[in-house]
Every structure is written in C-alpha cells, then in structure tokens.
Amino acid sequence: MAEKIVALLGGDRRELLVAPALLEAGFALRTFGLPAAELPPAAKACASLTEAVQGADLLLLPLPGVRENGRLHTAFLPPPLVTTSDLAGAVAGTPLMVGVASNYLRGLCQALQLPLYEIAEADEVAVPNAIPTAEGALQLAMQQLPVTIHGLPALVLGFGRVGAALAERLRALGADVLVANRGEERLQMARRQGYAACEWAELPAELGRFAAVFNTVPALVLPEKLLLAMQPGALIIDLASGSGGTDFAAAEKLGLAAVHALSLPGKVAPQTAGELLARAYPQLIRRVLASEQEERSEFWGRAVKL
Numbered sequence: 001m002a003e004k005i006v007a008l009l010g011g012d013r014r015e016l017l018v019a020p021a022l023l024e025a026g027f028a029l030r031t032f033g034l035p036a037a038e039l040p041p042a043a044k045a046c047a048s049l050t051e052a053v054q055g056a057d058l059l060l061l062p063l064p065g066v067r068e069n070g071r072l073h074t075a076f077l078p079p080p081l082v083t084t085s086d087l088a089g090a091v092a093g094t095p096l097m098v099g100v101a102s103n104y105l106r107g108l109c110q111a112l113q114l115p116l117y118e119i120a121e122a123d124e125v126a127v128p129n130a131i132p133t134a135e136g137a138l139q140l141a142m143q144q145l146p147v148t149i150h151g152l153p154a155l156v157l158g159f160g161r162v163g164a165a166l167a168e169r170l171r172a173l174g175a176d177v178l179v180a181n182r183g184e185e186r187l188q189m190a191r192r193q194g195y196a197a198c199e200w201a202e203l204p205a206e207l208g209r210f211a212a213v214f215n216t217v218p219a220l221v222l223p224e225k226l227l228l229a230m231q232p233g234a235l236i237i238d239l240a241s242g243s244g245g246t247d248f249a250a251a252e253k254l255g256l257a258a259v260h261a262l263s264l265p266g267k268v269a270p271q272t273a274g275e276l277l278a279r280a281y282p283q284l285i286r287r288v289l290a291s292e293q294e295e296r297s298e299f300w301g302r303a304v305k306l
Contacts, residue, residue, distance in 0.1 A: 003028040004289060007056035009049060012075035012266045015062055017274030018281055019043050025282035033074040054089035058285055063099025063120055064263050070104050084111050095288050100241040117288060124280035126161050129265055132273050134165035136264030137237050141212055144235050144257060150174035153209055158216035159186040162239055166214055167195055204229050215245045224250035237261050
C-alpha cells in the first residue's frame with residue numbers, strides 16, 4: 001500500500017517537531033515554509049504551496065491556519081497570501097486539517113471542495129495545549145501589569161479547558177479570581193472547585209473592580225458598552241481564537257490595554273507544544289483518512305463539511 005502523502009503547510013517551531021513524528025508514523029511528507037536544513041532528510045521541502053499540495057492525501061495547516069487577511073501562519077518567512085490557485089492542485093475531497101478555520105479559509109475550502117476539519121477542540125490537542133496557553137497568559141500579565149499577580153483582582157471569562165487551567169494558576173499565585181461563564185453547567189463546576197463565580201448578566205456590575213480580565217470565549221463578549229464599565233488602566237488579555245472576544249478598537253479609544261494573545265504555546269513553550277502535537281497528529285490524521293466522510297463529520301464536533 002502506497003504511503004499517504006501529508007502536505008504540512010506553514011508553521012513555526014512546533015511543526016519542526018511534528019515533521020519527524022509524521023515520517024516515523026509512516027506518512028510521506030511535503031512541507032512548505034519550514035527551513036529545509038532543520039527538517040529530516042526524508043521530508044520534501046517545497047518551494048511553493050502549489051508544489052506541496054499537488055497530489056497530497058491530506059493538507060495539514062498549523063493551528064492558527066490562515067488568518068482573515070488570507071495570510072498563512074509562518075514563522076520562517078513573510079506570511080504568504082493563500083489563494084485558490086495556490087491550493088488548486090489538491091484534488092476535490094482532499095481533507096484539510098487546521099486548528100481553527102477563519103472565514104477566509106472556509107471560503108477557499110468551499111471553492112475547492114476540500115473537507116475542512118477544525119481540531120483545536122479535539123481532546124488530544126486541546127487538553128494539553130491549555131497548559132502552555134495559561135502559562136503564556138500569566139507571563140503576559142506579569143510583563144504588562146505594574147503589580148504582582150498575588151492580590152490581583154482577576155476576572156476569567158469562560159471556564160472551558162483554557163479558562164480552568166488559567167483560573168487554577170491565578171489562584172495558586174494568590175490572585176483574587178472571579179469566573180464568569182455563559183453556560184450554567186460550567187459555572188456550577190467552577191463553584192464546586194471553590195471559585196467565586198458570577199452569572200453572565202452580572203458582568204456589567206462586576207467589571208469595574210478588576211485590574212485584569214482574561215477572555216477565553218471566541219465571541220464578542222467585551223463590546224464597548226461593557227468596556228465602559230472597566231476601570232482606567234485595566235488590562236485585557238484575550239486568548240480567544242479568530243477575531244477574539246474584545247472590541248479592540250473601542251478598548252484603544254477608551255485607553256484600555258487589550259492584547260489579543262494568539263498562538264501562545266508556540267511563542268512561550270514551542271518545544272512542549274510541538275511535542276504534544278507530534279503525539280496527537282498521526283492518530284488524528286489516520287482517523288480522518290480512514291473514516292467515511294459522514295463518520296468524520298460526526299466525530300469532529302466542530303468540523304465543517306463542505
């Protein structure tokens with residue numbers, strides 16, 4: 001049976017650890033945007049996206065994928081604009097795996113009839129990835145704030161994997177933590193774990209007492225009308241994917257420090273983050289390639305079947 005060809009497109013130091021794991025798992029590998037000198041000899045470093053995707057069985061993008069401006073996440077060259085002509089060499093029906101898909105990438109996949117699978121929420125990726133994300137958020141807060149984490153009034157929006165990991169670390173460092181979550185089940189989970197927690201409707205009354213707000217919700221949860229309730233000089237660290245959950249233009253107008261902290265694991269702990277992806281990807285790729293399309297769509301809860 002011929003080796004399945006994986007095209008690894010773009011990336012950073014995490015993908016340099018993924019590449020040998022894919023080869024060891026028995027895949028043929030083509031790459032674009034990674035330094036050839038740091039890749040295993042068996043990997044074929046391609047000069048263009050067009051060359052990399054030609055005849056591939058699966059396209060694998062880094063977790064940040066392609067931004068809304070059409071630029072591929074690459075750390076080793078200026079991020080290229082990805083167009084339909086760049087990916088047209090992929091046969092219709094070739095699956096594309098990415099962490100979180102931008103609307104721009106969804107449009108490309110729809111035009112080329114490439115099934116799109118978002119894997120950022122798959123347990124194999126999301127659970128271990130939450131730890132470097134939380135640690136990176138703490139590092140950012142320590143750099144940006146004029147005070148210690150100990151005693152810091154800190155609000156965590158969302159109590160999913162990242163929110164829970166972050167709240168745990170903030171509390172361990174002595175922060176005064178409040179958790180807010182839109183769903184009742186996770187809100188009660190936070191309370192059972194000993195956190196102060198508030199209903200989403202209570203946020204306008206609560207926001208003014210926090211020096212730092214950490215958002216993990218990938219929806220606009222901090223519009224201007226809520227930002228107006230925040231204290232002057234407050235820091236917002238937005239960890240949500242895509243466009244984040246903050247009205248960044250309004251925050252700037254109001255003099256609030258708002259940081260959209262994307263891809264923190266690759267920035268603060270690339271080796272740890274790369275090792276977890278290297279463990280997760282081979283099995284995830286096999287499951288996508290081996291499954292019927294309908295079964296894949298059911299397995300990937302957030303997958304988009306185009």
